[in-house]
């Protein structure tokens with residue numbers, strides 16, 4: 391059963407009053423500083439953000455300075471923080487505010503979301519933290535704490551958990567006195583106390599209202615991320631050599647592995663290219679190989695071609711002494727090792743004697 395709203399939100403606001411960390415953007419809650427801090431904090435720890443925030447706002451002290459800076463300058467000041475797209479989007483957003491809002495950052499979620507690069511999370515953060523508006527904010531930390539508080543049985547990061555968390559966060563923020571304190575309190579509790587593993591329930595002010603704590607399920611909620619189902623498949627590979635000891639390889643021209651050489655394969659929807667027709671084949675054994683969620687059992691055959699294959703844009707005859715130097719994926723390496731164990735891989739000396 392959902393906890394009572396008022397006592398819960400007041401507890402979080404009071405906890406924030408007492409335990410908030412002193413952060414530079416909390417000194418004035420200047421909207422531009424809040425915006426920069428929120429963008430910097432995405433996928434980045436707060437101790438790292440603290441090293442970059444002040445030099446960045448010293449270089450670009452207000453929105454107009456950022457809007458008129460060159461993209462190279464902004465990226466240079468972001469250097470080391472990573473995810474450089476964030477810096478580009480922040481500068482584009484600043485230019486958008488300068489052009490459409492006269493350089494004044496708007497305060498409503500709707501207006502904020504209309505700005506280049508600002509999504510639902512950042513709009514909610516700026517509206518509530520900078521302007522104290524009743525706007526919800528849900529990031530991974532907030533989703534986790536809400537999953538535990540309400541006993542939401544959904545996996546971490548799942549759309550279902552995020553949907554439930556946004557609904558609940560909206561309900562809670564409407565009941566609070568200060569959205570600025572409440573949202574930051576919830577985010578800080580999620581980051582510092584209600585951590586992904588081993589939450590510090592002994593110092594958490596929410597134990598009375600927390601379904602996971604009351605039911606001794608803090609280690610279970612939110613549910614672990616659903617693992618992608620793995621697919622089992624079997625795939626024939628052919629080791630084909632000519633009288634000069636050269637090995638037939640297939641050239642890859644697809645987007646992912648352009649420039650790599652593969653062994654020709656039998657019927658498969660997995661590997662690109664037309665399956666090769668062979669006349670006779672002798673099994674050399676099987677080996678396993680995993681590609682993302684596919685667990686593949688390759689069976690390697692020493693085979694003889696049904697039709698002649700020329701050296702062209704699809705196939706290449708590779709000298710044995712070069713075979714280890716042509717770029718190939720790791721499953722080809724496994725197949726060649728297996729062929730050598732069976733004494734079936736052509737030797738360099740035979741190939742080298744070819745005229």
Ligand code: SF4
Pocket residue numbers: 535538539583584585589590591594595596597600602603608
């Ligand atoms: S009581 Fe424990 S599990 Fe519940 S919100 Fe607090 S830290 Fe998280």
